[in-house]
Amino acid sequence: MTALELLDASGKMTTLPGALDLALLEGLEIRGVAEVPFMEELLERALAGGESKAPLAAMLDKVLKRPGLPAGHAPRHLGLHPPPPLQVDLESFEADDHGWEWQLRLRWGAEEHLLRVHLSAPEFPPQPGDIADAAFIWLVPLAMHLGVPLDFGQTLPVDKELLDRMVEGQSLLDAMPPGQLRSVPLNMPTRPSGGQPVGRVLASAFSGGVDAHTLAASSVPRPGVLVYVHGIDSTTDTAARRTKLKHQAARAAACHGAPLAFVATNLRALLTGRFGLRWGVVFRMGIHGSGHLLASHINTFCIASDYTFDALTRDYTTMVDHGYSIFEFNHPLLSELSTSSRVRQEYWDDGRKRPMRLEVVAGVPGALATLAVCQEEAKGRYTGDQPNCGRCEKCLRTMCMLAALGRHNDLGAFAQPLEPEALAAMPPLPTIGAYTAWQTALRQLKASTKAPPDIVRQVQRVIERSSRPEWNDAGRITDPALLRDLRRHRDFPRWLTKEGSPLARAVFADKPGRRALQWLAHPLGWKKFRMVALDRLAAGQPDKIRRWMRRANALRMFKKDP
Secondary structure, three states: OHHHHHOOOOOOOOOOOOOOOHHHHHOOOOOOHHHHHHHHHHHHHHHOOOHHHHHHHHHHHHHHOOOOOOOOOOOOOOOOOOOOOEEEEEEEEEEEOOEEEEEEEEEEOOEEEEEEEEEEOOOOOOOHHHHHHHHHHHHHHHHHHHOOOEEEOOOOOEEHHHHHHHHHHHHHHHHOOOOOOOOOOEEOOEEOOOOOOOOOOEEEEOOOOHHHHHHHHHOOOOOOEEEEEEOOOOOOOOHHHHHHHHHHHHHHHHOOOOOEEEEEEOHHHHHOOOOOOOHHHHHHHHHHHHHHHHOOOOOEEEEEOOOOOOHHHHOHHHHHHHOOOHHHOOOHHHHHHOOOOOOEEEEEOOOOOHHHHHHHHHOOOOOHHHOOOOHHHHOOOOOOOOOEOOOOHHHHHHHHHHHHOOOOOOOOOEOOOOOHHHHHOOOOOOOHHHHHHHHHHHHHHHHOOOOOHHHHHHHHHHHHHHOOHHHHHOOOOOOHHHHHHHHHOOOHHHHHOOOOOOHHHHHOOOOHHHHHHHHOOOHHHHHHHHHHHHHHHOOOOHHHHHHHHHHHHHHHHOOOOO
8 A cells, every 4th residue: 555655546446445544554563574664665755755755764764763673774773684693792891709701792784792601500601611601592583584504703602412403493483373483594613513521510590470489389309400591581771670689689699509500691682672572582492591591500501481381382393384473472483493512401390380379379488478489570560679569460360379378477579468358459361361360369268278368259259250261161062963073083191181171172272273173073073173173263253164164175185294
């Protein structure tokens, strides 16, 4: 429509509206660097259009300059041949009384940026190889996002095994949705891989949350150091907030008798804010890369996981089929790509649900007073002295689960007490994930003899006013013929064993059409499901249903294993 407007041809294409609404154009989000050349061509045409096209030119310029896109017109897109490499060099490396601080200079065409890192852990001095390996994990996704080679200077030799794993694994990252990453050359000096003479020392990613506290309390051996990574979560980064978070995390780590390594970096501000790399990618790789900062002193880096892996989650091809991004999960594949012979990276999960993990946390002296779960704090919007605001959805849910344990008087980590009025003032829950979590909390409250009755009633009302038909139904299948066909399917035993779910929930959990259409291989199952899918889902998402059906038909026609 913008192109038609620039050609004075608005309205001549009957499959589009006649007029271009500049307000809609203002909200346009450029999702990939490859889209930029098209916008630049439109801007060039608008600028040449004179006075009449000036408003449109101004709007296009505003879209192109929105934060998240690399600045500077020359190297911004892939139209340059060859594309300029992303060059990384160690700019400075200094020690002080509190730890170590270094800067990496990133050069991309005419642009230069500084990636700053401070490691507050005097007892764990990093080596140049540790810094190189961490930077490698952090910056490979950026080079893949830009579609340019990644070059490290001679001061940053990367572990040979780590490089080989990433070279081999790029194709897996490339295949993952949302399709932002593509394989690129990795040109950098390497150093020989090799183990280290230290005994088994475990480091754990640690934020003071429920999962992190449970990992620190339950893993064997106990972690020798806990690592807090700041600068990959919230965009709010002030000296006062860093000091507050470091103090809180140190108190939480002290409950487990382990020192805290506090890593402060501008990684998210640079990679997401400046280059538009997805936050989930920066977050996951930020954690994995930080594990290498202590590689000279540890040999295992453990990351808490909040769910159990089943066969489907381990299979990255299935995740692609479901439309999931690998960076939306604590996925073992990321551990493998980030592992070297110096430091093994792994996810930890004890199979316990969140209420059971809270029991573990409550058993660690002082841990409840340091518990950090607040959504508002994670976004940098809460500035109180306690770790949690006590009024966001996550805070209230955690306090309710503590009440189910009879610990409603142990809420010193929350700025406000748990009150029925606060639950009554809650808006409807925004997602099915939150809805399911509150249902779990309600079951715990009802099973408890220690929970205040007025709290139980208010949680029941929270769930009632948040209820949606599609959430309550959760994809249950009631057609007897279809259920019979499902039971005949060769994957039926595997569906039954999916974590804590009956057959219907296991098969039709969150993306019902896509999952089932690819799994129903035999004709009866396909025929019955097609009828049910159209009756139940087509009214809300007709285009998706048709697309899923076309894909399932293609799989059956070519006799591929679904």
